Amino acid sequence: xxxxxxxxxxxxxxxxxxxxxxxxxxxxxxxxxxxxxxxxxxxxxxxxxxxxxxxxxxxxxxxxxxxxxxx
Numbered sequence: 001x002x003x004x005x006x007x008x009x010x011x012x013x014x015x016x017x018x019x020x021x022x023x024x025x026x027x028x029x030x031x032x033x034x035x036x037x038x039x040x041x042x043x044x045x046x047x048x049x050x051x052x053x054x055x056x057x058x059x060x061x062x063x064x065x066x067x068x069x070x071x
Contacts, residue, residue: 001013001014001015002014002015002021002064002070003037004063004064004067004070006063006067007031008028008031009026009027009028009067010026010027010028010031010037011023011025011026011027011067011070012024012025012026012027013070015070021069021070021071022070023068023069023070039054039057040052
């Protein structure tokens with residue numbers, strides 16, 4: 001999963017090979033100058049809930065060159 005922003009829109013992507021990225025969702029808003037972001041999962045279908053493990057998280061201030069493709 002990859003999350004990127006152009007300061008006006010936040011985009012979420014996924015990849016099966018870490019090469020080709022698919023945009024999943026765009027979040028457009030009038031974001032404040034300082035924004036706190038968290039990572040979570042949800043399971044809206046299963047009433048028992050879900051369990052998730054996040055591995056190899058990293059944060060970089062590198063912009064994507066193609067916002068739509070997440071590259």
